[in-house]
Amino acid sequence: MIVHSGTCQIQTQRLVLRKFVQSDAEPMFNNWAGDCENVKYVSWKAHKSLSETQKLVSDWIQGYDNLDYYRWVITLKDSGHVIGEISVIDFSDCDECCEIGYILSKKYWNMGFMTEALNAVIRYLFEKVGFHRVQLRHDVNNPASGRVMQKNGLKYEGTLRHSRKNNQGNYCDTSIYSILKFEFKF
Numbered sequence: 001m002i003v004h005s006g007t008c009q010i011q012t013q014r015l016v017l018r019k020f021v022q023s024d025a026e027p028m029f030n031n032w033a034g035d036c037e038n039v040k041y042v043s044w045k046a047h048k049s050l051s052e053t054q055k056l057v058s059d060w061i062q063g064y065d066n067l068d069y070y071r072w073v074i075t076l077k078d079s080g081h082v083i084g085e086i087s088v089i090d091f092s093d094c095d096e097c098c099e100i101g102y103i104l105s106k107k108y109w110n111m112g113f114m115t116e117a118l119n120a121v122i123r124y125l126f127e128k129v130g131f132h133r134v135q136l137r138h139d140v141n142n143p144a145s146g147r148v149m150q151k152n153g154l155k156y157e158g159t160l161r162h163s164r165k166n167n168q169g170n171y172c173d174t175s176i177y178s179i180l181k182f183e184f185k186f
């Protein structure tokens with residue numbers, strides 16, 4: 001059974017995942033949202049101005065009024081630097097399934113940070129909220145994201161043809177991965 005608990009703070013070895021606050025907009029814009037290369041494989045285009053990021057963060061903060069809203073800003077435990085975002089982008093209470101999306105500042109790629117963040121969020125969604133299945137999808141041209149899923153024990157289920165439009169408006173194939181609660185190593 002699902003018991004929504006909202007975006008509670010989560011700590012890992014190197015990271016603190018917490019709710020966004022308005023002052024996160026500036027580092028978010030500078031570190032990933034305003035950078036075309038950083039958003040190449042997501043569905044939205046790079047923000048043209050800080051005000052665009054500020055408006056989005058303000059909307060996200062309002063989202064925290066709902067207990068079924070899960071969106072964490074990823075920060076470094078040591079420095080507090082704001083380095084990325086991870087969230088539940090879709091869910092079904094009756095099926096007890098959800099889908100996660102994420103993005104990390106390119107300055108911090110390939111250091112294992114998203115693998116660490118994803119592990120903690122999956123644990124939270126199984127343990128605290130009670131989901132039975134967690135899934136993620138990635139553009140087939142973005143294998144690094146698939147690696148993050150594999151490293152967390154998710155199983156490849158197939159490739160969905162033309163299942164998403166990228167931020168250039170082109171159809172792209174996405175690979176889908178999932179993990180079930182009993183498969184997760186708590």
Ligand SMILES: CC(C)(COP(=O)(O)OP(=O)(O)OC[C@H]1O[C@@H](n2cnc3c(N)ncnc32)[C@H](O)[C@@H]1OP(=O)(O)O)[C@@H](O)C(=O)NCCC(=O)NCCS
Nearest residue numbers: 041102103104109110111112113114115138143144145147
């Ligand atoms: C995808 C993303 C989240 C990965 O985050 P990260 O913190 O760099 O991931 P990790 O360091 O935990 O793991 C990355 C893995 O991908 C591998 N990798 C990197 N580039 C790769 C490539 N071109 N092909 C295959 N594997 C690659 C790394 O070697 C590493 O695997 P390893 O530990 O086995 O060596 C990050 O690159 C990102 O935010 N990209 C932009 C936004 C995005 O693509 N979001 C995902 C949308 S589905």
